[in-house]
Amino acid sequence: MTDVSATPATVASERPRGRSFGKIALRWLLYIVLGLFALYYLMPLFVMVTTSLKSLEEIRTGDLLSLPRELTFDAWRTAWSEACTGIQCEGVKPYFWNSVMLAVPAVLISTLLGAMNGYVIAQWRFRGANIIFALMLFGCFIPFQVVLLPMARMLGIMGIAGTIPGLIFVHVIYGLGFTTLFFRNYYVTIPVELVKAAKVDGAGFVRIFFAIFLPLSIPIIVVSVIWQFTQIWNDFLFGVSFSQAGTQPVTVALNNIVNSTTGVKEYNVDMAAAIIAALPTLLVYIVAGKYFIRGLTAGSVKG
Amino acid sequence: MAKWFETHLPKIVLAPSFIAILIFVYGFIAWTAWVSLTRSRLLPKYQIEGFIQYERLFDSPRWDTAMNNLYIFGGLFIGVSMILGLILAILLDQQIRVEGAIRTIYLYPMALSMIVTGTAWKWILNPGLGLEAMVKGWGYENFTFDWLVNPDMAIYTVVLAAIWQSSGFVMALFLAGLRSVDTEIIRAAQIDGIPTWRVYVSIIIPSMAPIFLSAFIVLAHLAIKAFDLVIALTGGGPGYATDLPATYMYAMAFSRGDIGQAAASAMIMMLVVFAIVVPYLYSELRARND
Known part of the structure; x- marks a missing residue:
């Protein structure tokens, strides 16, 4: 895993043609695509965290990806020690x-x-x-x-x-x-x-x-x-x-x-x-x- | 006596584990196979009656749905994860500055429990409050995305969540593979002026055939065992529209009290795994013993 120096991209960029405009644009595109995928993988975690910090009222009126207007940790307290798993209500x-x-x-x-x-x-x-x-x-x-x-x-x-x-x-x-x-x-x-x-x-x-x-x-x-x-x-x-x-x-x-x-x-x-x-x-x-x-x-x- | 003990100590140390595996893996498989040939219902019976449970199984529309779902789920999950994993690995192999961080982000879902993944996606896909509601809120009033509650589409939500969870892992496998390709050949090809994409298509990807096989085995194995994700995401519903063999087996064993059906469906699951894993393990072990 350590020997990255010989990947094709390296050798390609060492070619004497230099960094043309097309190459730089391609590079940018590459980073944008990688970034979009990073957002895709992070999105559910983001939604989980923000939803857990919203009040039920805000969940009903706001949208999925919005940040909480008012931070509340009530849900965390409930989840930890009060939420019901069937008939018992002691949280997780x-x-x-x-x-x-x-x-x-x-x-x-x-x-x-x-x-x-x-x-x-x-x-x-x-x-x-x-x-x-x-x-x-x-x-x-x-x-x-x-x-x-x-x-x-x-x-x-x-x-x-x-x-x-x-x-x-x-x-x-x-x-x-x-x-x-x-x-x-x-x-x-x-x-x-x-x-x-x-x-x-x-x-x-x-x-x-x-x-x-x-x-x-x-x-x-x-x-x-x-x-x-x-x-x-x-x-x-x-x-x-x-x-x-x-x-x-x-x-x-x-x-x-x-x-x-x-x-x-x-x-x-x-x-x-x-x-x-x-x-x-x-x-x-x-x-x-x-x-x-x-x-x-x-x-x-x-x- | 002490001498005998010392020379046999290695075997004595290995013995408990070996006996445990013999009983709890092979003995238990034999038990399940036996019971699958009886008329067991709520309690196991031991009188062999032939393939009656398998006949019931293959006549059952619910099992039919479960197997169909396995084909849909397995095919899409394996196919898309492999393609996505390969693309991401190749993109990441281009001397990316923050490669470590990106890799960490792509792979973290693999550390989560399927129950957590299912819970998260169940919320995201909730038609009333999740994605659908959000897009409607942007002004697209006619937008519908109700796969989670639509019997024809619900199985695809399981595919969606499973790909999210596992594609990063496939990426890591392929990336390790890309890095282990013989660099001399690549350099030679480049000196000859062969474009990068052709180096990938004609040299690198074909030389990674064993990794494709490994990824396929791991993903196929995950697909057949898929259970928690369905339970958390759809509960097998609506109705039993998203049942998979694993959830069918569980329902028969623990809520329907139909041990015969549970055993027969478990045996079919194992046969599917056998068919995929045995040739692979055999070739692996042979290669390593050389």
Whole structure:
């Protein structure tokens, strides 16, 4: 990604013809088109923010893209602690914390397991390790609908149906394929001689992992944590299938608020709740976008 | 004993994950496949009766709508996202000064939950107060844009929102691809005086074939699994006009109490994914093992 100096445009502009009027106009056009697309991607976010800051009265009389005439944070307060998700009216607050309590352990456990699995598969190869990897990798691609019904029964049998630990369990299981993939692909680039040398020095399986591999793994740990956090925080299917009143994650609560049919439709509250639900992953993206993209493209771009 | 433990430790570490995947992925798929061959309704039955659930499924007009919607949604979503992503990647590949910032803006929707995206677009497309009302307010009284509540057009609102969410990601994939093309060939072509657009059409784009394939796989996979977006944007409505296989399966499993239908529809979804992903995974793994 760093070698941009050889893109065709560079070479073209180095040609002796110089910067003709046509070239400059073309350049301007390019920036205008890129800018218009930027507006297209930003528009929904802009609408969400401005709508959340307007009063209902202003929403009814004003138009979609106008700025709020009078800033009010009432909608935010309502969304956080008063909005109704069905019969309960506590806002998204309790569900936001549900999502936190669900995402943090699930992310940590699945990342740690993925790191150990990847370490074994990439560095301690044994017969059948590749088949095991292929079977795990395939698990990433199944449509989860195919496991919903038996999982609902299994959680019941295990006595964790409708609980947060139940949801953590589900997210760990179905996150394993991806986290194993991340670490396996990362560790496979580390020469096996490293393990051999450490073994000669008397270090065992566990010490080599904690003393040599884990310290080398910071970038891929970040990728895995961000990927898993985004997946789990944004999940809706497992959340809506395996939770009950009181243990729902924030995405389910948001959907319930927006689609609850009781009372007046408060669009500003809907938008504030949507932004609250989006904030954690949006923040992660802004702070660590590079790693987010690496996670997204891992496995889909060779090399 | 300690020696045995040490030599088998790698396998012991991998074992729990492997067993979990065997049970919760492959065992569960087998369970769903089994139940899809029974007369299960509210509770699962285990006596195999043949393909009766699949016959019911293919006779169901609602499933028919869901599959048709999948073709419309999948085709447009994949096609437009790829074209848009490629165009944006090429435009961004022209030594743009603020490339980093623009890339960040194009890609941020991918960090959002589909429920958030659906909520935002539901509001924007609201005929009474959203875009339609705004354009009417500008004086175009006859302007109508009621796709969200129009059974014939509602599925296109799902397409619209899904493209908004995912096209930036396709752009990032293509941009990485553009940057990895062998620069020697490009330079040689340019020394020969071949115009930039021809360099793209004849050299760069053809050499990115694997990336097109990857993007297609990822998008197709997203399309088949699409669930949250429909739930948040249209709720599958009006009526069941925007049902997709995933929402059909969910409705059968959790609100209609028809486990047999839920299992059969889930199996069809998995077969569609199989048909797309298996050849891809197979070639990937083979290439990597060489």
